[in-house]
Amino acid sequence: MLELENINKYYNPGTLNEMCLFDRFNLTVRDQEFVSVIGSNGSGKTSMLNIICGSIPLDNGNIAVNNVDITNMPEFRRLRKIGRVYQNPAMGTCPNMTILENMSLADNKGKSFNLERGTNKNRIDYYRERLKTLNLGLEDKIGIPVGSLSGGQRQAMALLMSAMTPIEFLILDEHTAALDPKTADLIMELTDKIVKEKQLTTIMVTHNLRYAVEYGNRLIMMHRGEIVIDKAEELKEALKIEEILDKFNEISIECGN
Amino acid sequence: MLTILLGVLEEGFVYAIMALGVYITYKILDFPDLSVDGTFPLGGAVTAVLIIAGVNPLLTLFISFFVGGFAGILTGIIHVKFKVRDLLSGIIMMTALYSINLRIAGKANQPIFSRETIFENAFLDKIIPESLTPFLDVIILLIIVAIMKLLLDLYLKTKSGYLLRAVGDNETLVTSLAKDKGTVKIIGLAIANAFAALSGSIYTQKSGFFEISIGTGAIVIGLASVIIGTNLFKQNSFIKVKATTAVIIGSVIYKACVSAAISFGMEPSDLKLITSILFLVILIVSYYDQRRKVKTNA
Numbered sequence: 036m037l038e039l040e041n042i043n044k045y046y047n048p049g050t051l052n053e054m055c056l057f058d059r060f061n062l063t064v065r066d067q068e069f070v071s072v073i074g075s076n077g078s079g080k081t082s083m084l085n086i087i088c089g090s091i092p093l094d095n096g097n098i099a100v101n102n103v104d105i106t107n108m109p110e111f112r113r114l115r116k117i118g119r120v121y122q123n124p125a126m127g128t129c130p131n132m133t134i135l136e137n138m139s140l141a142d143n144k145g146k147s148f149n150l151e152r153g154t155n156k157n158r159i160d161y162y163r164e165r166l167k168t169l170n171l172g173l174e175d176k177i178g179i180p181v182g183s184l185s186g187g188q189r190q191a192m193a194l195l196m197s198a199m200t201p202i203e204f205l206i207l208d209e210h211t212a213a214l215d216p217k218t219a220d221l222i223m224e225l226t227d228k229i230v231k232e233k234q235l236t237t238i239m240v241t242h243n244l245r246y247a248v249e250y251g252n253r254l255i256m257m258h259r260g261e262i263v264i265d266k267a268e269e270l271k272e273a274l275k276i277e278e279i280l281d282k283f284n285e286i287s288i289e290c291g292n
Numbered sequence: 293m294l295t296i297l298l299g300v301l302e303e304g305f306v307y308a309i310m311a312l313g314v315y316i317t318y319k320i321l322d323f324p325d326l327s328v329d330g331t332f333p334l335g336g337a338v339t340a341v342l343i344i345a346g347v348n349p350l351l352t353l354f355i356s357f358f359v360g361g362f363a364g365i366l367t368g369i370i371h372v373k374f375k376v377r378d379l380l381s382g383i384i385m386m387t388a389l390y391s392i393n394l395r396i397a398g399k400a401n402q403p404i405f406s407r408e409t410i411f412e413n414a415f416l417d418k419i420i421p422e423s424l425t426p427f428l429d430v431i432i433l434l435i436i437v438a439i440m441k442l443l444l445d446l447y448l449k450t451k452s453g454y455l456l457r458a459v460g461d462n463e464t465l466v467t468s469l470a471k472d473k474g475t476v477k478i479i480g481l482a483i484a485n486a487f488a489a490l491s492g493s494i495y496t497q498k499s500g501f502f503e504i505s506i507g508t509g510a511i512v513i514g515l516a517s518v519i520i521g522t523n524l525f526k527q528n529s530f531i532k533v534k535a536t537t538a539v540i541i542g543s544v545i546y547k548a549c550v551s552a553a554i555s556f557g558m559e560p561s562d563l564k565l566i567t568s569i570l571f572l573v574i575l576i577v578s579y580y581d582q583r584r585k586v587k588t589n590a
Contacts, residue, residue, distance in 0.1 A: 115470035127468070129461035132454070140454055144469045150447075153454040197468065 037064040037204065037236065042086060042096035044079075044260075056082055057260045060096070068267070069230055069237040071247035073279065074257035075286065080240040083257070084208050087238070089113045100203075115145055118197030118235075120190070122209040127193020130182030134173060134192065137181050138162040141196035165195055169225065187218035191225060198229045205230060207239040211246065219243070223250060244276050254279075258286050298430055300551050304544030305433035306495050307513050309440050311521075311543045312536060313487030314514030316444075319522065319535070321460040321480045326382030326511050327367040330389025331360045331485040333507035335492030337397040340404050340502035349410045353436075353493055360489020361482040363389060368478030386507075394504060402502040409497035429498065436494065440487065441536045447483070456480050488514075509564050516571045517543035523578045546570070 042060040047053050056079050064070055072080050085091040087098065089110035098106050105113055120127055128137050139154040142162070159177070166174040169191045173184075181189060190210060198205060207226065211219035223246055230237050241247050247254055254271045256264035256279065264282060266274050310332055317325040335356035342352045363385065371381035394400060408414065411429050420428055447453045459466045459476040466473040488510070496502045521542025525533040533541070553566045 109472070111467045111470050111472050114468055119468055121464070126462065126464045129458045129465055131461045132457060136454060136457075139451075140458055140465070140469060143451055143454075148451040148455045148471060150450045150452055153449050153451050 036066055036101055037062075037087065038097075038099045038102075039063075039083075039087070040097045040099070042098075043094045044082060044086065044091075045094055048094070055260070057086075057093075057096075060260060062255075062262070064236060064238065066236055067234050068253050069251035070239065070253045070255055071251040072238060072240045072255045072257060073242070073244060073247045074263075075283070077259075078257040079260040080257055081208060084119075084206050084238065084240060087113075088117060088119060088206060116202055117204045117206055118202045119206040120193050120197050120208065120210040122212045124186040124190040124193060124213060127196060128181045128189050131180055133178055133180055134166070134184075135159065135162065135177040137192065137196060138165070138177070138199070141199040144200040165199070166192075168228075169195065170221075187214050187222065190214060190218075190222055194222065194225060194229065198233055198235065202233075203236060205235045205237040207237065207241075209240050209242060212242060226250070244279055248274060248276055248279070256282060294426075296551060296555070298426065300548045301430050301544060302433055302498065303551075304547040305430070305437045305540070306491060306498060307517065307547065308437050308491075308540040308543035309494065310488045310491035310510060311514045311517035311539045312440060312444055313484035313491070314511065315518045315522075315535065315539045316456075316480055316484040316487070318515060318518055319460075320448075320457055321477060321484075323371075323378050323460075323477065323481070324382065325364075325367065325481060325484060326379065327363060327385035327389070327481075327485055328382075328488045328511045328514055329507045329509070330386040330393070331363045331488040331507075332492035332495070332510040333393045333502070333504060334363055334389055334396070335360050335489030335494075336496035336502045336506055337393040337402070337504075338489070339493040339496045340397055340402040343404045343407050343409065343497070344402070349408055349413065349497060352497075353410065353490060356489045356493035357486045360492075361486035363489070364482040364485030365478055367485065368474075368481040371481075372474035372477055390504070390507075393507075397502050397504070400504040403500065404496070404502070405500045409500075410494070411497060433494070433498075437540055440490070441540060444483075444487075444536055445534065452479070509567050512567055512571050513543075513546065516546045516567070516574055519574050519578055520545050523574075523581065 039060060039062040042057045044057040045053060045055050062083070072083070074080050082091065086093050089108060096106070097104055100116070129140070132140070135154055139158070142158060162177065163174040166177070171188050171191055173188060173192065181192065184192070194210070210226070211222050214222060227250055229235070237251070239251065252271060253267040254264065254274060255262055263286070264279070310328065314328060317323045338356050338359050339352045342355060343349060367381050367385040370376050370384060371378055376384065411432060416428065448457065455466060455469070455471060455476050456479065459473050459480070463473045466476060492506065495506060518539050519542070521538035521540070522535060524542065525531060525538040549570055550563070550566055553570070554560065558566055
């Protein structure tokens with residue numbers, strides 16, 4: 036379980052451009068919940084993910100995982116239990132290292148990076164098997180650098196790598212936004228498969244309303260640092276894209292657009 | 293002719309070890325580390341003092357290596373813990389080391405002539421036949437360079453080595469792997485400066501004296517070797533050479549160019565000028581080379 040409690044976050048504090056993003060923001064995500072998060076630009080979606088992962092500091096408030104406070108835990112420690120996939124496919128892999136080396140790195144997450152051989156030969160077949168599930172033919176190219184793959188292929192690898200070791204949470208930051216529609220569909224299906232297979236608690240930020248409605252069992256819409264729609268289970272099932280669009284329009288009018 | 297060739301090879305090999313260190317910071321870590329200018333003479337100063345004190349010359353190599361590594365750790369801490377920019381961290385360390393090196397050596401010029409070194413000692417006199425003597429230095433250097441290169445190659449294939457490569461390639465991924473990227477950078481800087489200090493130790497034993505100014509421009513020599521080497525043997529060229537080997541070859545080529553410039557009538561005092569002009573030429577050539585390649589590919 037993940038709890039955000041009374042989160043305050045100001046940008047540029049003490050200056051003329053001071054902006055309050057979160058004012059006593061609260062969110063609780065239960066185990067194995069798959070939350071889709073939507074909202075216009077600047078509504079605080081990515082900031083929320085960054086606060087959860089510890090990429091940006093927060094001004095006030097507490098974050099707890101399974102009732103353990105992690106507010107002051109540095110980012111790299113938190114990420115031991117979290118897998119994160121970014122919008123930019125280049126963020127999740129090392130371009131100058133081979134597919135095999137990247138898989139080996141991901142496989143060693145949570146263990147010590149000591150002077151043992153970097154790639155465990157006995158694991159290569161397992162890596163091939165995992166890569167095969169992507170249906171991209173990567174299992175036959177494990178010797179080539181990841182930098183020579185396409186964005187979609189890299190993102191698929193990034194997704195695979197992020198969930199390679201036992202993790203509890205999967206954080207998806209618009210991870211299909213930089214891909215063409217067909218590849219995006221593929222990555223989304225893959226995401227769903229991995230989430231179900233590994234029973235992960237997932238938070239997915241997306242601008243694709245169809246994905247937000249189709250996937251996951253809870254939907255959140257954010258606006259100016261607040262949650263304006265929060266529907267789970269049956270209520271979410273009943274939710275239509277039109278309703279969300281109406282809400283979007285309502286907000287836009289409010290903003291004077 | 294043979295003397296010149298041997299001289300180029302010897303100098304090239306001595307600096308190649310430092311160049312391997314610069315390869316780690318510049319190519320792998322993407323960190324322009326100027327502390328090399330201080331750690332190269334640091335190795336020299338430590339070695340001079342130890343040899344005068346009668347320490348085994350082979351042992352001075354190890355001690356220099358560790359002292360250099362320690363200096364590298366300090367550069368890393370300045371950068372990682374105190375958030376000082378990478379270039380500035382190196383400059384701070386390099387400047388501080390200038391005084392420290394003087395303190396260690398006691399004076400700006402410390403001769404160690406007639407002392408035992410790894411190149412001249414009773415053991416070698418006994419086992420090496422007269423006919424091999426002219427080649428002795430280059431053979432010893434080749435052995436050391438080969439060992440260091442192999443060690444580095446092996447290290448880069450370990451889990452720790454993978455992580456080092458990853459931090460230069462994509463810092464975010466290292467964080468995603470639940471590892472502190474700062475620690476990894478410090479490890480990289482330690483190894484790189486250990487190599488530089490080892491190189492300085494060998495340089496001092498080879499030339500028979502420690503001189504405070506040997507560090508000035510060391511980073512330029514290292515960078516030039518790395519850039520020549522890695523550009524000469526790009527991955528797509530038909531001769532496949534490991535990057536570490538390429539760096540060693542680059543160092544020898546670079547020393548050959550400097551030696552050629554001197555034989556064309558430049559004074560030895562022009563050395564640093566030649567060094568920097570050559571480096572500039574290399575940078576310009578590799579830049580236009582890249583542009584040309586991009587154009588032909590497009």
